Amino acid sequence: MFDFFLxxxxxxxxxxxxxxxxxxxxxxxxxSAIYWVFKPPWYFKKIFQQIIDIGxxxxxxxxxxxxxSGMVLALQTYNGFTDFNSETTVARIVLTSITRELGxxxxxxxxxxxxxxxMAAEIATMKVTEQxxxxxxxxxxxxxxxxAPKIIACLICIPLLVLIGNTIGxxxxxxxxxxxxxFNPSLYxxxxxxxxxxxxxxxxxxKAAIFGLIISMVSCYFGYNASKGAxxxxxxxxxxxxxxxxxxxTSTYIITALFFG
Amino acid sequence: xxxxxxKKVIIKVSNLSKSFNNNIVLKNINFQxxxxxxxxxIGASGSGKSVLLKNIIGILExxxxxxxxxDTEMVNLPINLKEKLLLDLGITFQHGALxxxxxxxxxxxxxxxxxxxxxxxxxxxxxxxIIKQLGLQPKILDLYPSEISGGMQxxxxxxxxxxxxPKILLFDEPTSGLDPVTGSLxxxxxxxxxxxxxxxxxxxxxxxxxxxxxxxxxxxIDKQTISWTGTPKEMFNSANKKIQEFIKPIxxxxxxx
Numbered sequence: 073m074f075d076f077f078l079x080x081x082x083x084x085x086x087x088x089x090x091x092x093x094x095x096x097x098x099x100x101x102x103x104s105a106i107y108w109v110f111k112p113p114w115y116f117k118k119i120f121q122q123i124i125d126i127g128x129x130x131x132x133x134x135x136x137x138x139x140x141s142g143m144v145l146a147l148q149t150y151n152g153f154t155d156f157n158s159e160t161t162v163a164r165i166v167l168t169s170i171t172r173e174l175g176x177x178x179x180x181x182x183x184x185x186x187x188x189x190x191m192a193a194e195i196a197t198m199k200v201t202e203q204x205x206x207x208x209x210x211x212x213x214x215x216x217x218x219x220a221p222k223i224i225a226c227l228i229c230i231p232l233l234v235l236i237g238n239t240i241g242x243x244x245x246x247x248x249x250x251x252x253x254x255f256n257p258s259l260y261x262x263x264x265x266x267x268x269x270x271x272x273x274x275x276x277x278x279k280a281a282i283f284g285l286i287i288s289m290v291s292c293y294f295g296y297n298a299s300k301g302a303x304x305x306x307x308x309x310x311x312x313x314x315x316x317x318x319x320x321x322t323s324t325y326i327i328t329a330l331f332f333g
Numbered sequence: 334x335x336x337x338x339x340k341k342v343i344i345k346v347s348n349l350s351k352s353f354n355n356n357i358v359l360k361n362i363n364f365q366x367x368x369x370x371x372x373x374x375i376g377a378s379g380s381g382k383s384v385l386l387k388n389i390i391g392i393l394e395x396x397x398x399x400x401x402x403x404d405t406e407m408v409n410l411p412i413n414l415k416e417k418l419l420l421d422l423g424i425t426f427q428h429g430a431l432x433x434x435x436x437x438x439x440x441x442x443x444x445x446x447x448x449x450x451x452x453x454x455x456x457x458x459x460x461x462x463i464i465k466q467l468g469l470q471p472k473i474l475d476l477y478p479s480e481i482s483g484g485m486q487x488x489x490x491x492x493x494x495x496x497x498x499p500k501i502l503l504f505d506e507p508t509s510g511l512d513p514v515t516g517s518l519x520x521x522x523x524x525x526x527x528x529x530x531x532x533x534x535x536x537x538x539x540x541x542x543x544x545x546x547x548x549x550x551x552x553x554i555d556k557q558t559i560s561w562t563g564t565p566k567e568m569f570n571s572a573n574k575k576i577q578e579f580i581k582p583i584x585x586x587x588x589x590x
Binding site: 197203210212 | 390432433434
């Protein structure tokens with residue numbers, strides 16, 4: 073009986089130590105990656121390719137998601153606030169929800185699913201097929217050549233995607249408000265512009281930049297530390313999406329609390 | 334510069350040991366690679382040959398021991414100095430390790446393009462001049478590694494290793510997966526590279542025909558350590574049981590049963 077409890081204690085302790093070691097390992101990777109982001113030379117061709125991949129090719133999925141979210145938001149708000157001054161209320165709630173929360177979070181989650189998984193799988197495959205080892209023997213630093221361009225591109229693209237997503241989301245709300253709920257277009261637009269605040273845009277952009285950092289760092293970390301062949305690639309991909317998503321949802325609360333708490 | 338038999342010592346491995354999680358892979362490995370010498374490392378699968386190569390090129394750090402390349406100690410060498418040293422080496426990995434996202438010609442000139450500015454036309458010309466020697470068609474230059482066969486990938490990896498005429502060549506199973514004709518071609522190329530540019534080579538292989546064609550010296554890794562050293566000629570006269578197993582001709586009875 074005593075041995076049984078000792079076994080449980082031993083297994084739990086080992087898992088806890090591994091967990092702490094992994095966090096330490098992640099932070100070493102994080103600071104090393106940040107160092108290489110600022111260290112020349114920069115591989116501009118690689119950065120440009122990543123910007124196209126992350127920014128341009130994520131536009132349809134981000135646009136669709138935010139557009140429909142804006143539409144749903146307008147409809148739900150109208151149903152809930154029929155007794156109030158609806159034009160103003162719907163416009164205000166759509167605007168605030170999209171710019172402060174839904175725009176950045178939905179964009180972050182979409183990009184984590186689309187790009188984070190791709191990054192992790194790409195780097196993990198390179199790792200298990202010795203391509204990263206080969207890079208190191210060809211006079212190239214893997215962190216500088218592979219990881220830094222991805223981080224830079226995410227930091228540039230995700231804030232831009234959020235700004236575009238916000239605009240499309242507000243447009244979604246406008247379309248429903250005008251064509252389904254028969255609101256006055258001028259009044260709705262006026263209310264939207266009146267409640268548009270710089271702090272909301274700044275907060276959304278800050279969130280987007282932090283999400284960009286989370287997605288690129290987490291995905292690159294899991295990819296870079298992949299092992300055990302195909303199974304390792306799968307594990308890296310799944311872990312990167314799950315951890316990125318959880319971190320996005322956790323950090324959005326912390327950032328909101330810091331700005332408006 | 335250390336010399337032996339009037340030849341420069343290019344790589345000197347002394348008392349190298351390496352283990353993974355208490356599993357000892359290499360124990361007290363000692364050997365030297367001299368200038369203009371072609372050394373073949375043989376051993377059973379899993380005997381630690383590739384681990385030895387990875388220790389030499391600094392991908393793995395040995396638990397103890399020393400690796401000196403061109404009079405520079407590799408163990409615990411700062412990364413920037415290690416990189417400079419590696420630029421003089423041409424390396425192929427067991428599975429090619431070609432970059433999937435780059436075309437074959439970009440793979441071949443990768444190291445050269447990092448060292449000096451060359452445009453696409455010059456790069457392709459350089460890659461073409463190398464693949465000619467390896468019996469590859471020019472049309473593969475504009476393809477990606479995934480679009481060519483495994484044997485071709487192997488040759489592209491060798492082309493990447495010899496691009497820029499490095500003086501030290503390290504090949505991990507360069508002829509595995511190749512047909513005998515192409516294998517022989519690769520062997521000839523390794524031999525030519527060693528003789529014409531005065532380079533030195535270490536080749537890890539299971540192919541005994543290849544050993545006979547390219548090696549001046551052979552070492553056998555068995556039970557974590559070097560259990561036999563000699564020339565290919567001595568290998569055929571050796572009474573060492575492991576060596577006998579390696580060179581034992583195929584039992585013709587198998588085919589006629």
